[in-house]
Amino acid sequence: MAHTILMITGDYTEDYETMVPFQALAACGFTVHAVCPDKAAGDTCPTAIHDFEGDQTYSEKRGHTFTLNATFAEVNPADYDGLVLPGGRAPEYLRLNPAVLDMVRHFFEADKPVAAICHGAQILTAAGVLDGRICSAYPACAPEVRRAGGQYAEIAVDDAVTDGKLVTAPAWPAHPAWLRQFMALFP
Template identity: 65%
Template structure:
């Protein structure tokens, strides 16, 4: 298998939601490029670990530094079979970057598989690609999904939803289901 996948991330991306798919998809034989706007191959992004400890929302702790392996400026959507959008706080500001939004729109226009988890659908909402789609996300993102015409699906934290070329999940406990469904979309 020589298919290439793209991960768009940024500072304070959720650690597990970046690290686990990055490594798992490579272990399955995919080439995975992780990029961040305004950063180059070899630069680091800071990550955060979100945990569920019985409070009204998740807690956040410092994660690992993650080394990017491709320049953002060198991304050509035509080179990739699919897109991964991890959550954490990165999507809330990445959605303000028009180049990032255009990359997402290109993946959607070509009906290539897109996997988004936790706060990742914030980026998809801003790109305008959720209308009419069933979408899971961290529950705090449900108003954004609905506001752009998506159908928010409230599911267990360890579940995922596939609708057409899109697979989404509420948080990192869903990795087994989310990654499995994404790989099924990739064929």
């Protein structure tokens, strides 16, 4: 059975954390609908490339232009089997959108698989869905995860952690583990 995944993304989403799961899930037979608030299918989001170059934090460069393939205003989360939340700068503002938070809560209330990576955890914390859950994220998000009642998982940058139907990872080097654990949640 083919599964349909909702990806909520936005301007200055992390390039790899958007492009790679979008393409990898599609290559594995999933249908992925990428949406952004106030945008429609065919609209675009600029991406940012975050890299680890030995500094105290990641560097940021302009990435590609990512084309959305679905319209946010038409999304019914009940029509989707899972959710992907990429990181980057987009979660900073996406977490302020009540419709985004309602969509995220739907996936947790319906016990559907959710994958969040890097700063995607900021959306989870704002949605209030981490109480008692283990969650990894970019290390700078650890205080937010803890304040939201989550247990921050300090794992290697290329690892991921699954807690029930929630799969999280610190950053894009974890794609193999993160996507493998997420896809394993689908029958």
